Amino acid sequence: MTRLTEGIGFGLVTASFLSLASVGFTVQFGIANIFNLAYAQFMLLGAYLAYAISGNRLSIWLALPIVAVMIGILSVAVNRFVYAPFIRRGRALFSMVLVTISVGLAVEYLISTFAGPGTEELLINPGSTLHIAGMILDTSQIVIIAIAATSMLAFHVLLRYTRIGKAMRATSADAALARTCGIPAARIRDLSWFISGLMCGAAGVVLGVNTVFDSTTGSLFLVPIVAAAVLGGVGRPYGAMLGALIVGVGSEVAASFTSPAYKDVIAFGILLVVMVFRPQGILPGALRAEVVVE
C-alpha cells in the first residue's frame, strides 16, 4: 500500500513535468499541423539556459519564467524563419518531420559543442520532506506540481474564457476559415508558438530540477512526451493533460513495483496499445491522426 501511494506521489511529479511538455508539443501540432521533433531539444536548451543564468546568484524558481520567455521567443523565431518558410515551399516535396528533426539535431549538438559532454544538475534546496496521504514529497516537488497545475489552469482559462483563446481554437481547427472570419491567423499562430514555447521552457527547467542531464537527455524524454500526447489525441490540449496524468502516474506506479528502468518501456507500451486500438487518442471525436494522404 505504501508502495502504491509513494508511486502515485512520484507519478504526480512526473505527470506535472509531462503535462507542461506534452501540452506544448500538442499545441504546436494543433496550430501548425506538424510534429515538432525538435521540441525535446528546445526543452533541454531551457534546462541549460536555467543552469547558465541561475548559477549561485539567482534562484531557479526566478530563472524559470525568464527561461520560459526565452524559449517562447525562440519557438516563435524558429517557426517564423525555419518551419513556416519550409511549409510554404514544399509540402509536396518532403515531409516536415525531416526539417524538424534536422533542427533538433542541430540544437542538440550545438548544446553538446558548447556545454561539453559532462552531466549538469540544477541544484536546488529540496526543503523539508512532507508526508501527504502516504505520499512522500519534498517542497521542491510540491512547487513543481503547483507550477504545472497553475499553468494548466491558466491555459484552460485562456482557451475557454478569452477571445484570444477562442481565436486560437478556431485557427487550430481551420486556419483558412478563421482568416475569413477576420481572425488575424498569423498573429494568433505566433502567439500559440509563444505559449507552447513557454511551456517547453518551463518543462525544461522542471526536467533539470528532477534529474541530472546532458546533451542527449532531451531526446530520451521524447518517449513519454509522445506517449502522453498520442494517448490524449495529438493536437488536443485537454487530451494531452489527461495523457500526461495517465502516463506519468502509470509509469511511476508500475516502476515502483518493478524497476525504475521500466519507466520508458511502460510509456512506450502505452503508446503501442493506443496506436493499435485508438490512434486518434482516448478522447471521443477528432480523427486527425488517421488522415492518410495530406
Added chain:
Amino acid sequence: MSANWTFYATSVLVFLAIDVTAGLGLNLQFGITGIYNFGFVVFQAVGAYIAAVVSLGPSTASSGQTYILGATLPFPVPWVLGGLAAAALALPIGAVCLRRLRGDYQAMVLLVFALLSTTVVTDYQGLFNGSGGLFGVPNPLSNSLGLSAVGYAWFYVGLAGVIAIGVYFFVERLSKSPFGRVLRSIRENEVAAEAAGINVYRTRLKVFVVGAFLAGLSGAVMVSYVGAWSPGSWSYAETFVLLAALIVGGVGNNRGAVLGVFLLPILVVQVVGFIPLSPGDAETVASLQWVVIAFVTLFSLWLWPRGALPEYRSLWAARRRRERAFDAGATVATQEIGLGAVHVEEVPR
C-alpha cells in the same frame, strides 16, 4: 603505400561498402516507398548484435561479457542470421507502425522506438552486455585464410564490396520492376494505389522487412570488421546520417543514394574521424559534424529537395505516356494507374 595508409584506405572503403548497403536499404524504404523509417539504425544494431553473439561463443563468466544466444557458427551464417533477426524484428514493429496513419506520425513513433531501444539495451545488461557493449568479435575467416594483416584488410574490402554491389543490383532491379512501380505509386498517392487494387499496408510491410534485412546485414558486416558494438555506436542520430545522404544524393535514385553515402557518411564522418586530434577536440569535432550534417540537410531540402541526382521519373513517365498514347490511344489513363505514374499535385491546405 605505407601500412598505415593502407589500413586507412581499406577501412574507408569498408565503411563505404557498409554504408552503401545500409543506404540502399533505407532508400528502398524511404526513397522509393516513402516510409519515414527514423528507427532504421535499430535494425542495423540488431543485425550487428546477433551476428556478434553467434560468433563470440557461449557467454561465460571469464569472458567478462554477458549476452544471450552465445554460439560459434561458421562464417557466412552469423551475417545471414543478423539480417534475418533484423527482418524478424521489423515484422511486429512494422505491423504496428505502418497502419493507416499519416507518414509523419509513423516517423515519430519509429523515432520514439529507436530512442527506447537504446535505453532498453543499455539498461538490461543480460541482453547484449549493456552500455559496455560487446567486444572481441572475431574477424570472419581471418585464421583459415592465412593472409597478412594488409592482405586480410583488402580481402575484407572485397567481401564488403561484393555485398554492396550485390545489394545495389538487387535494389535496382526491385525498383525498376513492376513491384517497384507499385512502391512508387504508394509513395506518390496512397489512396490512388489502394483504388488500383494494391494492398498498401501489406506492400509497405514487405518493403519494411526487406529493408530491415539489408540494415541487419550491413550491421553484421560492420561488427565483424570493427570487432565491437555498444549502444554508443547506434544513437538515433545515426539513422539521420543515412537519411541526409539520401536527401543530398537524390531520394528514390539508387545511384543518388551511393553518391550521397560517399558525400556525407564517408567524407564528413569517416574521413574526418581519422584526422588525429586531441581527445577534447575530438569531442567537439564529433559534435560539430552532426551540426554540419543537420545544416547540410536543411539547405539541401531548401535548395534541391530532389537531390543531386534526382529520380528520373518525370522523363520516364512522360516517355511511357507518349508511347502508350501512340500505341493504345484512349487506354492511357487506366494503364497509368497500374504503372504507378499517377501524379497528383498536392494542394497546399
